[in-house]
Amino acid sequence: MDTLSYKTVSANKQTADKKWLLVDAEGQTVGRLASKVSKLVRGKHKPNFTPHADCGDNVIVINAEKVSFSGTKLVDKEYIRYTGYPGGQRSLTAQEILSKHPERLIEKAIKGMLPKNKLGRQLFTNVKVYAGTEHKQESQKPEVINLDTFK
Numbered sequence: 001m002d003t004l005s006y007k008t009v010s011a012n013k014q015t016a017d018k019k020w021l022l023v024d025a026e027g028q029t030v031g032r033l034a035s036k037v038s039k040l041v042r043g044k045h046k047p048n049f050t051p052h053a054d055c056g057d058n059v060i061v062i063n064a065e066k067v068s069f070s071g072t073k074l075v076d077k078e079y080i081r082y083t084g085y086p087g088g089q090r091s092l093t094a095q096e097i098l099s100k101h102p103e104r105l106i107e108k109a110i111k112g113m114l115p116k117n118k119l120g121r122q123l124f125t126n127v128k129v130y131a132g133t134e135h136k137q138e139s140q141k142p143e144v145i146n147l148d149t150f151k
Contacts, residue, residue, distance in 0.1 A: 011048040016055035022142035026066040034109035036147050041126050060137050061129045065102035103129040
């Protein structure tokens with residue numbers, strides 16, 4: 001018996017076949033959109049998934065301003081940050097962020113679902129979010145993904 005045929009092949013940065021994927025966020029719920037996009041960025045949908053390597057795809061999210069929230073989260077959900085100064089705690093509702101910078105809302109949701117380490121920070125650079133339908137990655141010829149059929 002040839003024991004070498006049973007070796008597990010581990011993907012790495014060089015052997016991962018990275019693709020460019022285009023996701024339309026129109027009508028999608030923020031949390032479900034973010035969990036599916038983070039799965040694509042991480043590479044968990046691929047058969048050669050390796051937890052310690054960047055073997056996921058590059059994802060472009062368009063129409064960020066047309067996402068939806070379930071229930072009353074649009075008005076009630078607060079995003080809290082701290083400036084670093086005494087009394088510097090600031091909070092914005094999801095509605096305020098969506099009206100000013102809708103791409104930041106999705107970026108924050110996706111970033112929260114990635115690992116909290118060097119790999120997670122590197123994976124987040126593979127995500128591009130745009131408020132409208134125009135994006136700067138036309139030359140990469142992204143493949144359109146329908147999130148309603150993606151699991």
